[in-house]
Amino acid sequence: MSKADKLGVSSSFARAQPVGVSSRRAAIAEATGAPTSGVIPPSEVPIEALAHNPFNLREDLTELEELAASLTVRGQLQPLAVATRMAFMEAHPGNAEGLGRAPYVVIDGNRRLAAAQRAGLRTMQIHVNDSLASSAADILESALIANVHRVDVAPMDQARALQELVEVHGSQAQVAKRLGKTPAWVSQRLTLLNLTPELQDKVETGELKVEPARRIGRLPQGDQASAAEEAVNAVNPPRQRTRPAPAPTPEPGPELSPSASPRRITIAADSPDTIADALTAHLTPDDLKAVTELLLTRI
Numbered sequence: 001m002s003k004a005d006k007l008g009v010s011s012s013f014a015r016a017q018p019v020g021v022s023s024r025r026a027a028i029a030e031a032t033g034a035p036t037s038g039v040i041p042p043s044e045v046p047i048e049a050l051a052h053n054p055f056n057l058r059e060d061l062t063e064l065e066e067l068a069a070s071l072t073v074r075g076q077l078q079p080l081a082v083a084t085r086m087a088f089m090e091a092h093p094g095n096a097e098g099l100g101r102a103p104y105v106v107i108d109g110n111r112r113l114a115a116a117q118r119a120g121l122r123t124m125q126i127h128v129n130d131s132l133a134s135s136a137a138d139i140l141e142s143a144l145i146a147n148v149h150r151v152d153v154a155p156m157d158q159a160r161a162l163q164e165l166v167e168v169h170g171s172q173a174q175v176a177k178r179l180g181k182t183p184a185w186v187s188q189r190l191t192l193l194n195l196t197p198e199l200q201d202k203v204e205t206g207e208l209k210v211e212p213a214r215r216i217g218r219l220p221q222g223d224q225a226s227a228a229e230e231a232v233n234a235v236n237p238p239r240q241r242t243r244p245a246p247a248p249t250p251e252p253g254p255e256l257s258p259s260a261s262p263r264r265i266t267i268a269a270d271s272p273d274t275i276a277d278a279l280t281a282h283l284t285p286d287d288l289k290a291v292t293e294l295l296l297t298r299i
Helices: 023-032 064-074 085-091 110-119 136-147 155-169 172-179 183-194 197-205 210-216 221-235 272-282 285-297
Strands: 044-046 080-084 104-108 123-128
Touching (some): 064 110, 080 085, 085 104, 104 110, 110 123, 155 172, 155 183, 155 197, 183 197, 183 210, 197 210, 197 221, 210 221, 272 285
Parallel strands (some): 080 123
Antiparallel strands (some): 044 123, 080 104
16 A cells, blocks of 8 residues: 555645655655645545644634534635645644644634534635745744634734744744734734733633733733732722612601591492482591582583
């Protein structure tokens, strides 16, 4: 069995390498069966041919159920940006263990791949672009740029990715230039890494909001806890016990006689005499006089 077959790679990947391939790339191809060049990138592949990028900046793939449902109902609307296994291994030598036997590594679209796997899709559309993985820094940049404007990227994950880029390129200014951002934008996000581990955990859980956390990150770590507590209380002030308001005291008014309290009078209306007798028996003279006057006004 050929090495290509052992790795689950299609026979087209086992073809002879063309002239001009670097000795390093040819050696990797010989060891793995991955393609070098001269292979037409497919636009749709079995889902088993795709591996997650082990260096994906998202540590947590969120809201997969909703995206899986969308893929099931609407299908895949945007192809995944992938690099060949060969290009990825050149950028990350010795890091093929997490790739399994897949001939492609997803650079942008790891969340969609995870949702598609959950939805049970059998194939996915891809766009092959090895320039995204020409180096470890390029892979990181590609993942970061694809996610910079997405609200579901955790702020701490973004800050860690930016720090890795600073280590690669040497300065925040260079990273800002490559990402098309201002140095202040990069610096502001990197301040989260100056927080104490406890406060970084609070940023990740959402207890401490990102904007005050960035301001607190500029303080000495000894002053951060009190500032964070103040920021949290400003957003979620502690609950105070409230006593029910006392019932309003009724305004003083004229005292009512017992006869003035509401009561029911049953009258057998056999004749005007029986009605008059019933009213006379139940009403005081003053009330009887008032009723008489009311009746006269209605005649």
